[in-house]
Amino acid sequence: MTALPKTYRRVVLVNRPPGEPAESDFRIEEVPMPEPRHGEVLVKVAYLSLDPYQRGRMRDAASYSAPVGLGEVMTGGTVGEVVKSSNPRFAVGDVVEDRLGWQEYAIGGAASMRKVDPALAPISTANGVLGMPGMTAYFGLLDVGQPKPGETIVVSAASGAVGQVVGQIGRIMGCRVVGIAGGAKKCAFVKDELGFDACIDYKAEKDLDAALRAACPNGIDVYFDNVGGDITDAVIRNINFFARLALCGAISQYNATGPSMGPRLMGTFVGKRARAQGFIVTDFAGRYEPAMRQMGEWIRSGKLKYREDVVQGIDKAPRAFIGLLRGENFGKLLVKM
Amino acid sequence: MTALPKTYRRVVLVNRPPGEPAESDFRIEEVPMPEPRHGEVLVKVAYLSLDPYQRGRMRDAASYSAPVGLGEVMTGGTVGEVVKSSNPRFAVGDVVEDRLGWQEYAIGGAASMRKVDPALAPISTANGVLGMPGMTAYFGLLDVGQPKPGETIVVSAASGAVGQVVGQIGRIMGCRVVGIAGGAKKCAFVKDELGFDACIDYKAEKDLDAALRAACPNGIDVYFDNVGGDITDAVIRNINFFARLALCGAISQYNATGPSMGPRLMGTFVGKRARAQGFIVTDFAGRYEPAMRQMGEWIRSGKLKYREDVVQGIDKAPRAFIGLLRGENFGKLLVKM
Numbered sequence: 001m002t003a004l005p006k007t008y009r010r011v012v013l014v015n016r017p018p019g020e021p022a023e024s025d026f027r028i029e030e031v032p033m034p035e036p037r038h039g040e041v042l043v044k045v046a047y048l049s050l051d052p053y054q055r056g057r058m059r060d061a062a063s064y065s066a067p068v069g070l071g072e073v074m075t076g077g078t079v080g081e082v083v084k085s086s087n088p089r090f091a092v093g094d095v096v097e098d099r100l101g102w103q104e105y106a107i108g109g110a111a112s113m114r115k116v117d118p119a120l121a122p123i124s125t126a127n128g129v130l131g132m133p134g135m136t137a138y139f140g141l142l143d144v145g146q147p148k149p150g151e152t153i154v155v156s157a158a159s160g161a162v163g164q165v166v167g168q169i170g171r172i173m174g175c176r177v178v179g180i181a182g183g184a185k186k187c188a189f190v191k192d193e194l195g196f197d198a199c200i201d202y203k204a205e206k207d208l209d210a211a212l213r214a215a216c217p218n219g220i221d222v223y224f225d226n227v228g229g230d231i232t233d234a235v236i237r238n239i240n241f242f243a244r245l246a247l248c249g250a251i252s253q254y255n256a257t258g259p260s261m262g263p264r265l266m267g268t269f270v271g272k273r274a275r276a277q278g279f280i281v282t283d284f285a286g287r288y289e290p291a292m293r294q295m296g297e298w299i300r301s302g303k304l305k306y307r308e309d310v311v312q313g314i315d316k317a318p319r320a321f322i323g324l325l326r327g328e329n330f331g332k333l334l335v336k337m
Numbered sequence: 338m339t340a341l342p343k344t345y346r347r348v349v350l351v352n353r354p355p356g357e358p359a360e361s362d363f364r365i366e367e368v369p370m371p372e373p374r375h376g377e378v379l380v381k382v383a384y385l386s387l388d389p390y391q392r393g394r395m396r397d398a399a400s401y402s403a404p405v406g407l408g409e410v411m412t413g414g415t416v417g418e419v420v421k422s423s424n425p426r427f428a429v430g431d432v433v434e435d436r437l438g439w440q441e442y443a444i445g446g447a448a449s450m451r452k453v454d455p456a457l458a459p460i461s462t463a464n465g466v467l468g469m470p471g472m473t474a475y476f477g478l479l480d481v482g483q484p485k486p487g488e489t490i491v492v493s494a495a496s497g498a499v500g501q502v503v504g505q506i507g508r509i510m511g512c513r514v515v516g517i518a519g520g521a522k523k524c525a526f527v528k529d530e531l532g533f534d535a536c537i538d539y540k541a542e543k544d545l546d547a548a549l550r551a552a553c554p555n556g557i558d559v560y561f562d563n564v565g566g567d568i569t570d571a572v573i574r575n576i577n578f579f580a581r582l583a584l585c586g587a588i589s590q591y592n593a594t595g596p597s598m599g600p601r602l603m604g605t606f607v608g609k610r611a612r613a614q615g616f617i618v619t620d621f622a623g624r625y626e627p628a629m630r631q632m633g634e635w636i637r638s639g640k641l642k643y644r645e646d647v648v649q650g651i652d653k654a655p656r657a658f659i660g661l662l663r664g665e666n667f668g669k670l671l672v673k674m
Binding site for chain 1: 393400401465484565566569579584585586587589595596597598599602603604605606607608609610611612613614615616617620
């Protein structure tokens, strides 16, 4: 083992932007290497996961999770290697996944930390298809959306970390799957590489309602919503009787200073008997293990593919995160340390 | 039996108003008394039920039910007496309930027609607490809202046909029940007569959010929505984690020519894991019988009260219906023939 450096870099939150974040809302600082105490381990982070939910943690508002304090390390999922251990559960060399934040090294060892088997798949997938985004897709689609074979599923942010998995599971379930993504390249990837039945480029389509009607000749039974806003409005106007909306995120609203205005469409849920259900992946934590086994099988058999968008170096994290909120990433966004 | 008149009056739809209906959108016409054919009965209508859903039938739009045609009798629930019968299921003198429309006499005998036992409760209740509105409250609250003892339920249009039943069942279930109604008289009735824990007068309150916070110190777990619009927005801003919204109607939107604009609040459902579920009472038709038995027991034991707002004469139906959409009725609105 090479000697550890004396210091490492991390990204802390220094400002709470009401609207779109700027790089100046973050500070990259260099701090001394910590020493794990009893029960702790020192992790050398290999990959940091950048995800839309992290925007919510930048707000000082009541939520399902506590906000990141000013001057504190930004929250984020990580996968890395144990380089020192004072915890009998973990040995030096173990690859582990936990939410250790935007930093090159971190103290871990909490109950939430789990070992990752590098033989199963590249370890970066512990932040993606075999991690939180993958589990979000799995439980959100299957438990909340409850698709039946032959039904039509629409998923927004279709080329993103969650959306790409949602659509592929939908295909495995025997559904027609229509993605919505921004730009021809993303749409081509979703259709040609991932095997979605169709993909609508919301940036190119002038009439999203007409595009949805064309792509979904039998209407929309399940909508997996990652974006909210205009796109979701158009979907709601085209749902079937007994449609299910699995509400996973609303990235179009995350940089807004308050709720944007839109047409009131919930009244249509009555006659349609439609259901909209919000969910958080951690509510399903007790069922991750069998779900991951199933996902691993699908990956090995080639039924489940994934695309990563990897940025090099912790100092690039703030800019990459700002781009994520603009939809600039193409696939699961990761920072490689 | 007294001889039947040669003619009777009925109300037909003559115009599809885009906004608020006017009396001129309806025509009262006098037509010859029909003769029941094989399998049919002739019903002398005693009470006609006026309900918000009938506004939807005036539109020429796809819905869960077919629209009323121009020149056709307006749809509506009725209770009345069989005065001629060519159907072995029904005898002259039977009291029956069915959706026979806005008319003094009607041909009945369809599978949907059911006998009403006048010994159980006044026959007008077959259009109210022991009819469609009562079943709507029962299944909407219990099956869709799924309240647990100790939770807080909010119901809008609280003094209406459905709302008054929702709140009382909520109390029977051991919940805190908060009504929303328009005007001090309705609120006093809901609180003092029906036993709701609190009632908010939305016409008098300048800050509905603050009023909801005050009336619901533990937040809102179940919302039974009859109104949509601003009132529903305020409720959504105050829901608890895992809240359930039972979407029954959106009367505030029924006279609108298109969806009104409002704040986009569905994004908050994600972190809250909230659920909004639309429903139609007829989806529960197979379970009406035991539900009605239960409701009848509650009525006889004094746990379930009801208030009717009775208008005299079929010619008053259009004006009363317009008033219903404005919230002018006070209790279940009926037309007595």
